Amino acid sequence: MKKGVVLLLFISLITVLSFAGVNIEFWHYWDGANGDKLEELVETFNEAHPDITIEPIFIPGSSIVTKIQTASLSGRTPALAISDIIKISLIAETGQLVDLKPFIAKDDYNIDDFYEELLVYGQRDNQLVSLPVSSSNLGLFWNKRLFKEAGLDPEKPPKTWEELVEYSEQIKEKTGKIGYELYTQGGEGTTWQWQVFLWGAGGEFLDPVTNYQKAAFNSEAGRKALQFWYDLIHEYEVSSISPWGLFGRGEAAMVMDGSWMVQFFPMQVDFELGAAVFPHPEDGVPATNMGGEQIFVFNKSEEEKQAAWEFIKWFTGKDIQIEWDKATGFIPVKKSVANDDGYVAYIKNTKRLLLPFVESGKYANARPPINEYPEISDIFSKEILKALHDRMSVEEALESAEALVNDILK
Amino acid sequence: MRNLTSKSGSLTPAFFRKEQTAAFLLLFPSILILGVFNIYPAFYSIVLSFFEWNGFSPDIPFVGIENYKTLFTNGVFYNSLLVTIIYSVVVTFGSLIIGLLVAVALDRDIKGKTLYRILYFLPVVTPTVASGVVWKYLFDPTQGIINTMLSYINIQGPAWLNDSAWALFSVSIVGIWKRIGFCMIIYLAALQGVSANLYEAARIDGATEFNILKSIKIPLLSPATLFLTITGFIDSFRIFDLVYVMTNGGPVDETDVLGLMLYRNGFEYFKLGYASSIAVGIFGILLILSFVQWKFTQGGEAY
Known part of the structure; x- marks a missing residue:
């Protein structure tokens, strides 16, 4: 014992x-x-x-x-x-x-x-x-100086896509600057910004019910989001296909960027900045992507x-x-x-x-937590860029992306 | 070894043996380093191309020729192959022609010719990544020097790297710029070998400078041209860093060269088996090119 x-x-x-x-x-x-x-x-x-x-x-x-x-x-x-x-x-x-x-x-x-x-x-x-x-996460940054020059209220950011277009058109008309800067350089940068539009329109990227084993972006919400990007460039002509960084140089009035830029933008720019929750469609929901x-x-x-x-x-x-x-x-x-x-x-x-x-x-949504995500994101961005570059229609681009993504996941 | 212990019965055998031992000892460090860091990985990637592995998982299933099947039935591969071929042709011949003109121009007694030669050769020794970054600034559609200059003469320059129609051409310009100096040096060296008597005779016969270039210099420089064509193809086929820095393959896939496709699959998607099969593909193409070089130059003798 x-x-x-x-x-x-x-x-x-x-x-x-x-x-x-x-x-x-x-x-x-x-x-x-x-x-x-x-x-x-x-x-x-x-x-x-x-x-x-x-x-x-x-x-x-x-x-x-x-x-x-x-x-x-x-x-x-x-x-x-x-x-x-x-x-x-x-x-x-x-x-x-x-x-x-x-x-x-x-x-x-x-x-x-x-x-x-x-x-x-x-x-x-x-x-x-x-x-x-x-x-x-991602949100909207805007240039208060350009807003003022365009005769907009510098303290009032757009809350909806409709307002985003309206404000952008006014900025384009009054200042000649780009209204909203899109990330058109491809890869995850393009995909994860686009996902915010997709989620805002009520869509899903990959199908969560099948454990993310199927593409879900080729939906009404997906077409709406991609059509909106296309229209920003080609219909309203308030965005452009150009290297990233226009907003930081004062050449664009609005941009989607990350919370980390709260640290960096003030050191880079010589104008007053505003930040807001990213706009969503009038009949949609606020959304953001997160890292x-x-x-x-x-x-x-x-x-x-x-x-x-x-x-x-x-x-x-x-x-x-x-x-x-x-x-x-x-x-x-x-x-x-x-x-x-x-x-x-x-x-x-x-x-x-x-x-x-x-x-x-x-409002944050999660990108699909799967191994194949980097490849899917890359391929997806290529297909939607084809639509933006007018190589195929919005519907064709999403269909083609859906086929390619499902092929990776099968 | 048996042949060396010859019937002549002289001191040679022992001597040879000793020399071989010494040679082996001296070569051993380089063989070891080459073996571990070059040869083994090269062969390992051939092996890996028959497996499917993400680099993390402990199980590495054997998939046979599945990776190659995917590769050869894949539109992305053919796009990359085409982009790489276009890039190689433009860079090889572009730099060759400009390099020849520069060499001919600098092959005479002009003031400061050494300075010019150095200036033309500088891009060759400038690190590719640094060149790419600088050229990216030059090509910037709104703030770049090129479009700013063009705007002075009322030309609205293209978006260069962001324009589907211009991107590959823009990258090729940098490729050419980097290679002119090398072509110039080879041509200059070859021009030294052309006898001055030929020019003199031609001039007496009333030939113009252009006639001399066309009928004497170019034909006599043909071995150098052949050498430059083949090395040009081999070099530009392996292009990666320049494109990675300047466009990362974009817009969409207009500049998506094979090297980039390989990198993406291996180090971004972690599809090591598939990436290896791309590497083997590039290796195969380069092997054929090298074989052609060997054949045309009679085992390198002609040049």
């Missing part, structure tokens, strides 16, 4: 001792102010948890996926890493990501506080392999996994997230943060331009 107690004590001592020195790597690609804030937060965490040491390692965003790929082949993965939401399903293919559900259940962690649209990326069979840590990062754990020893989870739990906690979002300009991933009075007051007072993006959080 006594022996048993000693043994038990011994075992627990060993566990505590071995737990004492858990040292794990955290691969990320946040640079600049974001990277500084992360380092600071990690230091706070390490101080508060003497038994865990998190070591943040910066890897450039362009190579983190490749780096994770080679690491997973050679068995040198970090315990913790982040990636762009759109790459998670691919990384999960390694089969080395840890299911977070048991941890969530054990700690009674409130998962419902996250925006649901963000949680689709971590879903894999019946598992949840990643959690959102940062988010960004961002999610955090995940690689299969390691139990102690390392537990330590990684402790960090995730801490980092995604409401207070830390408020601190993180305030410092970085990311959009809240949790409803409790977006609705927090202190946070909202802070944004209103110091980062007013960010406010519409925080509000858009609830």
Whole structure:
């Protein structure tokens, strides 16, 4: 009996001792102010948890996926890493990501506080392999100076597509500038902006009912969205096919761009900026697309996994997230943060331009969380550009894209 | 080895053996590096072209010739092939003709000819990515130098890289610009080999400069022309970086060269097997071109 107690004590001592020195790597690609804030937060965490040491390692965003790929082949993965939401399903293919559900259940962690649209990326069979840590979305920016020159109210952005056209035509007529700048350079840049129009018109990109295994954009909403783009260029002639960046140079009055530009535009431009939730059709719904990062754990020893989870739990906690979002300009991933009075007051007072993006959080749709997405997005953008370049009609372009996309998914 | 231990019975065998050992030892580092970083990956990509793999998943199913079937029944491949061929033809012959004219012009005693030669050769040694970025600015439809200049003489320039009809041509201009210097150097070297007596005789017979160019220089330069044609094709067939920086294949797919298609499938879509089959395709085409070169130049002897 006594022996048993000693043994038990011994075992627990060993566990505590071995737990004492858990040292794990955290691969990320946040640079600049974001990277500084992360380092600071990690230091706070390490101080508060003497038994865990998190070591943040910066890897450039362009190579983190490749780096994770080679690491997973050679068995040198970090315990913790982040990636762009759109790459998670691919990384999960390694089969080395840890299911977070048991941890969530054990700690009674409130998962419902996250925006649901963000949680689709971590879903894999019946598992949840990643959690959102940062988010960004798309909205409308407008040039107040050009609005004034065109005789428009500089404080009143368009709320609907109809107003977008109306304002653009007036801008074109009075100032000769482009009314609305479209992203016509192809690839994901074109596709993800177009999706905002599609969702605004009430459509879906891939069919969620079939688990995103079928194209759904060749619908009435899809035709409406693409026809609208076509008309902006060819019918109303308020947009053009040109290199990206007209808005930043003051050559276009309005543009769709990301919440991160709240940081960058003011440094680039010499005019007063406005930001708003992106316009939607009169009979449609407000919508936006979102980007961002999610955090995940690689299969390691139990102690390392537990330590990684402790960090995730801490980092995604409401207070830390408020601190993180305030410092970085990311959009809240949790409803409790977006609705927090202190946070909202802070944004209103110091980062007013960010406010519409925080509000858009609830209108955010998720791009399909599937491996084939990058290819689908690329091919899709090519087909709709064919319509914009007048190589085929709107209907033909969507039909052709549908056939090509379904072919990839079959 | 057996042949080397010859019947002559001299000291040669031992000597040869020693020399071979030394040669092997000296070559070993380069063989090792080439083997690990060039030869092994090249063969591995041939193997990989028969599999389907996204680079992440632990299962790598064998799919036989499925990737090649997809490749050869795919409109995207034929578009890329056509774009690459057009680009190669325009760049190869464009740079060849301009390079010849520049070489002929600089093959005489004019003031500052070394400076001119250096200026024409500079683009060859300028990094492709840097050239691409700079040219992209020059081609900008509203703020670029080219269209600004054109507007002075009341010409509304095209949108260059953003215009379906002009994009491939615009990229080719940069390709030509980068290659003129190389063609010039080869032609200059070849012109040194043409005897001055021929020109003199022609002039006595009353030939004009144009006659000399047409009837003496061009025919005598034909081995250089052949060499430049073939290397031109091989070089421009592998084009990737310039297009990647300038248009990324656009507008739509007007400048989507094979190298870009390969890159996209391998590193954006993570379809490593399919990307490998494209690589093998490009390799096959280049192999044929090299064979043609070998054949026409009698194993490189003619040049």
